[in-house]
Amino acid sequence: MSQQQQDSTRDKPWGGRFSESTDAFVEEFTASINFDKRLYKHDIQGSRAHARMLGKAGILNASEVEQILSGLDAIEKMADNGELEWKVALEDVHMNVEARLTDRIGIAGKKLHTGRSRNDQVATDVRLWLREQVDGISHELRRLQHALVEVAEREADTILPGFTHLQVAQPITFGHHMLAWFEMLQRDFERLQDCRKRINIMPLGAAALAGTTYPIDRDYTAQLLGFERPARNSLDAVSDRDFAIEFTSVASLIMMHLSRFSEELVLWTSAQFDFIRLPDRFCTGSSIMPQKKNPDVPELVRGKSGRVFGHLFSLLTLMKGQPLAYNKDNQEDKEPLFDTVDTLLGSLRAFADMMPHVQPKPDKMRRAAMQGFSTATDLADYLVRKGLPFRDAHEVVGKAVALGVATGRDLSEMQLIELQAFSEAIGDDVFAVLTLEGSVAARNHLGGTAPDQVRKQAGVARTLLG
Numbered sequence: 284m285s286q287q288q289q290d291s292t293r294d295k296p297w298g299g300r301f302s303e304s305t306d307a308f309v310e311e312f313t314a315s316i317n318f319d320k321r322l323y324k325h326d327i328q329g330s331r332a333h334a335r336m337l338g339k340a341g342i343l344n345a346s347e348v349e350q351i352l353s354g355l356d357a358i359e360k361m362a363d364n365g366e367l368e369w370k371v372a373l374e375d376v377h378m379n380v381e382a383r384l385t386d387r388i389g390i391a392g393k394k395l396h397t398g399r400s401r402n403d404q405v406a407t408d409v410r411l412w413l414r415e416q417v418d419g420i421s422h423e424l425r426r427l428q429h430a431l432v433e434v435a436e437r438e439a440d441t442i443l444p445g446f447t448h449l450q451v452a453q454p455i456t457f458g459h460h461m462l463a464w465f466e467m468l469q470r471d472f473e474r475l476q477d478c479r480k481r482i483n484i485m486p487l488g489a490a491a492l493a494g495t496t497y498p499i500d501r502d503y504t505a506q507l508l509g510f511e512r513p514a515r516n517s518l519d520a521v522s523d524r525d526f527a528i529e530f531t532s533v534a535s536l537i538m539m540h541l542s543r544f545s546e547e548l549v550l551w552t553s554a555q556f557d558f559i560r561l562p563d564r565f566c567t568g569s570s571i572m573p574q575k576k577n578p579d580v581p582e583l584v585r586g587k588s589g590r591v592f593g594h595l596f597s598l599l600t601l602m603k604g605q606p607l608a609y610n611k612d613n614q615e616d617k618e619p620l621f622d623t624v625d626t627l628l629g630s631l632r633a634f635a636d637m638m639p640h641v642q643p644k645p646d647k648m649r650r651a652a653m654q655g656f657s658t659a660t661d662l663a664d665y666l667v668r669k670g671l672p673f674r675d676a677h678e679v680v681g682k683a684v685a686l687g688v689a690t691g692r693d694l695s696e697m698q699l700i701e702l703q704a705f706s707e708a709i710g711d712d713v714f715a716v717l718t719l720e721g722s723v724a725a726r727n728h729l730g731g732t733a734p735d736q737v738r739k740q741a742g743v744a745r746t747l748l749g
C-alpha cells in the first residue's frame with residue numbers, strides 16, 4: 284500500500300483497522316454529507332447536550348466540556364455563514380462536525396464521541412430536526428385553517444350547488460363547504476400532534492446498539508434536548524424509523540386533502556363552472572394562448588401529492604427487510620423525509636396565502652344551483668310533511684322534474700297549478716321550500732348546511748384554533 288493511500292485512510296475517524304483506502308467511487312457512493320449537512324444545527328445541538336451530560340457524569344472534566352461547547356459554537360457560526368467546507372471524505376455531517384471540532388480544539392474534540400455512536404447520533408439528529416419541522420408544518424396548517432374559517436364566516440349565506448357524482452345534488456352554502464375542508468385539516472392537525480409524541484423520544488445513549496459502559500445520565504440529556512424521555516430499548520432506538528414513516532403517512536393524508544381541494548379549485552375556476560376567481564398572483568398564463576389564466580398553484584399541489592405518497596412507500600420499503608439493529612440502509616431515510624417536509628410546507632404555505640383571496644362568484648353559483656333541480660329533495664320532504672309516504676313523494680317529484688327537463692325550467696319556476704297536477708297535497712306554501720335560500724335554511728341542525736349552522740360551526744372552529 285502506498286504512503287498516500289495509508290494517509291488517506293488514517294484521515295478517517297474509523298481508519299484504524301483498515302489496511303487499504305476506500306475506493307474513490309465507494310467513498311462518493313456511501314457518503315451522505317451532500318444531503319445530511321442539512322442536519323448540522325441539530326447535530327451540534329445533540330453534541331452540546333451530550334458533552335454537558337458527560338461533564339455532569341464526571342466522564343469529561345469541566346475544561347474539556349467548556350472547550351467542546353465553545354468549539355461547537357464556532358463551528359455552527361461558520362456553517363451558518365457558509366464558511367464551513369463539507370468534505371465527502373468525511374462521509375457525513377457527524378464526522379464532518381467532529382473532525383472540525385478536533386481541528387480547532389485538539390484532544391478534547393476527540394473525546395466528544397465517548398459513550399456515543401453515529402447510530403444513536405443520527406437517530407437523535409433526525410428526531411430533533413423532524414420535531415422542529417412538525418411545529419413549522421403545524422403552524423402553516425393552522426394558518427390555512429384560520430383562512431378557511433374567515434372565508435366561511437364571510438360566505439355563510441352564499442349558495443352554490445353541492446354535488447354527488449359531480450352531478451348537482453342539493454344547494455349548500457359556501458361557508459359550509461369551507462368548513463368541510465377545515466374539518467379534514469383539523470384531523471390532520473391532531474394526527475400531526477399525535478405523531479410528534481412518538482418523534483419526541485431520545486435514542487442517544489443507545490450508542491452503536493447495546494448501550495455503553497460509561498455511567499451516562501440519559502434522563503439529563505433528554506431533559507437538555509427537550510425530549511419526553513429516553514428510548515427504553517437501545518436496539519429499537521438505533522434501528523427503527525417508524526417515526527419517520529408515521530410522519531410521512533400523516534403528510535400523505537394532508538397532501539391527499541390538499542389535492543382534493545386543488546381539484547375543486549381547478550374545476551371551480553374553469554369556464555364551465557366559473558364559481559370563483561383566483562387572484563392573478565396565484566396563476567400563470569400560457570406562452571401561446573393569450574386568453575389563458577391557469578390555476579397553477581392548485582394544479583401543482585395536486586401533482587406534488589404523488590411525490591409524498593411515493594416517499595411513504597420508499598420509507599416503508601427501506602425498513603421492511605432490515606434485521607436489528609442499525610443498518611446503512613437507514614441513511615436512505617433522509618432524502619425522502621426532507622423532500623416530504625419541503626413539499627408539504629410549500630403546499631400548505633401556498634394554500635394559506637391563497638385561500639383568503641379566493642373570490643366566490645355568487646351569481647354564477649346560484650345559476651348552477653338552479654339548473655340541476657337541486658331542490659327536488661326539498662319538494663319530496665314537503666310532500667312527506669303533507670302526509671305522503673316518502674317513496675310516493677319521490678315518484679311525484681320525479682314527474683315534476685321530467686316536466687322541468689322537457690320545458691327547461693326549475694321546479695321553483697313552475698305554476699302552482701302545474702305542480703298540483705302531480706299531487707293535490709301541494710299548496711302555495713310550496714314555493715318557500717323550492718327556493719335555494721329555503722332549502723339551505725331548512726337544514727338547520729348540527730352538521731347541516733344552514734347559514735345559522737355555518738356561523739355556529741365557525742365559532743366552534745375558532746375555539747379549536749384557540
Ligand code: ARG
Pocket residue numbers: 315319375401402405611613614615
Ligand atoms: N450517515 C449515517 C446515516 O445516515 C450515519 C450513521 C452511520 N453509522 C455507521 N455505523 N456507518 O445513517
